[in-house]
Amino acid sequence: MERVRIEASKAYEVLIGPGLMEKAGQWIAQAVKPCRAAVITDDTVAGLYGDKALKSLKAAGFAPCLWAFPHGERQKTMATLAQALEWLGEMEISRSDLVVALGGGVPGDLAGFAAAVYGRGMRFAQIPTTLLAAVDSSVGGKTAVDLAAGKNMAGAFHQPEIVLCDTDVMADLPPELIRDGSAEMIKYGILADPALFNAMKAGAWKADRESAIARCVSIKRDYVTADEHDEGKRQFLNLGHTFGHAVEKCSHFTLTHGQGVAIGMVMAARAAGMDPAEIEAACAACGLPTAPPYPAAELYQAALRDKKRRGGKITLVLPEKIGQCFLRTIDIAELPAYFAKGTGET
Ligand code: GLY
Numbered sequence: 001m002e003r004v005r006i007e008a009s010k011a012y013e014v015l016i017g018p019g020l021m022e023k024a025g026q027w028i029a030q031a032v033k034p035c036r037a038a039v040i041t042d043d044t045v046a047g048l049y050g051d052k053a054l055k056s057l058k059a060a061g062f063a064p065c066l067w068a069f070p071h072g073e074r075q076k077t078m079a080t081l082a083q084a085l086e087w088l089g090e091m092e093i094s095r096s097d098l099v100v101a102l103g104g105g106v107p108g109d110l111a112g113f114a115a116a117v118y119g120r121g122m123r124f125a126q127i128p129t130t131l132l133a134a135v136d137s138s139v140g141g142k143t144a145v146d147l148a149a150g151k152n153m154a155g156a157f158h159q160p161e162i163v164l165c166d167t168d169v170m171a172d173l174p175p176e177l178i179r180d181g182s183a184e185m186i187k188y189g190i191l192a193d194p195a196l197f198n199a200m201k202a203g204a205w206k207a208d209r210e211s212a213i214a215r216c217v218s219i220k221r222d223y224v225t226a227d228e229h230d231e232g233k234r235q236f237l238n239l240g241h242t243f244g245h246a247v248e249k250c251s252h253f254t255l256t257h258g259q260g261v262a263i264g265m266v267m268a269a270r271a272a273g274m275d276p277a278e279i280e281a282a283c284a285a286c287g288l289p290t291a292p293p294y295p296a297a298e299l300y301q302a303a304l305r306d307k308k309r310r311g312g313k314i315t316l317v318l319p320e321k322i323g324q325c326f327l328r329t330i331d332i333a334e335l336p337a338y339f340a341k342g343t344g345e346t
Pocket of ligand 1: 136137139142230238
């Protein structure tokens with residue numbers, strides 16, 4: 001098993017290894033004294049892992065209960081958050097109890113946000129069940145729901161007590177969920193680790209998922225501990241996201257986050273004047289698309305409401321070479337030119 005310690009406003013460990021779901025209660029009990037544990041998940045994950053999680057929490061001395069909402073990004077709303085909070089109230093969960101966020105990015109972000117605001121803030125544990133959640137959203141304390149104005153527009157920074165990433169769960173994922181997580185893993189390679197990038201390109205990471213996931217979490221740790229509240233260095237983690245969110249939005253979310261990020265990273269390379277061939281090859285090797293499916297003008301309109309925009313400015317993450325990127329803050333008026341370069345229109 002690999003352990004990555006995150007020293008943010010709260011210090012906690014991310015454990016990565018086999019069999020962690022089965023023993024979730026035991027591991028959580030090392031971080032939080034047994035108490036009532038409110039598991040928040042979606043209906044798909046509840047069917048797959050709900051009983052296992054409840055059984056293991058019970059065996060470790062927790063008094064667990066579970067609430068599941070219908071799966072899908074469309075459910076990541078203030079309305080579902082309100083239901084989750086009301087459920088915590090009905091269950092008489094107190095702020096000294098624990099929320100357990102079980103699932104992919106949607107349950108993780110929503111349950112984390114519920115924990116951030118219920119009782120003005122309570123503790124929570126993350127058990128990611130998708131590769132994307134394991135390497136990205138479960139680590140670093142970003143919690144959120146979507147608003148009509150955009151994805152993750154309402155949320156809070158709230159760090160978990162512990163993150164348990166079971167590599168057996170990761171080995172059982174359907175191909176589309178592996179693809180989605182792979183995009184974020186390629187991102188870490190482009191940001192900071194040519195060896196990881198090459199392992200993604202060659203498919204070699206699958207031979208040792210534990211190390212590959214731990215490497216991604218360690219890279220994320222460096223950005224989060226340097227800039228927990230996303231005002232400086234953490235913005236590097238948005239590589240491919242300004243372009244990628246626009247792609248997702250134009251597709252009305254028929255393209256997944258990972259697919260958007262893959263296309264977004266290729267666009268970022270082009271916009272930076274870097275030959276995107278290597279990034280295209282790594283994405284293609286992971287079954288991810290690379291060609292922007294919409295014209296620059298349409299993508300730019302979608303990007304205008306990006307929450308990364310601050311006033312009349314936006315900070316882009318641009319790759320220089322594999323393993324090295326830089327931040328460039330530009331006026332919004334300059335953005336159309338970057339989109340046109342990113343799609344290859346200029
Ligand atoms: N997913 C980007 C971040 O955690 O900052």
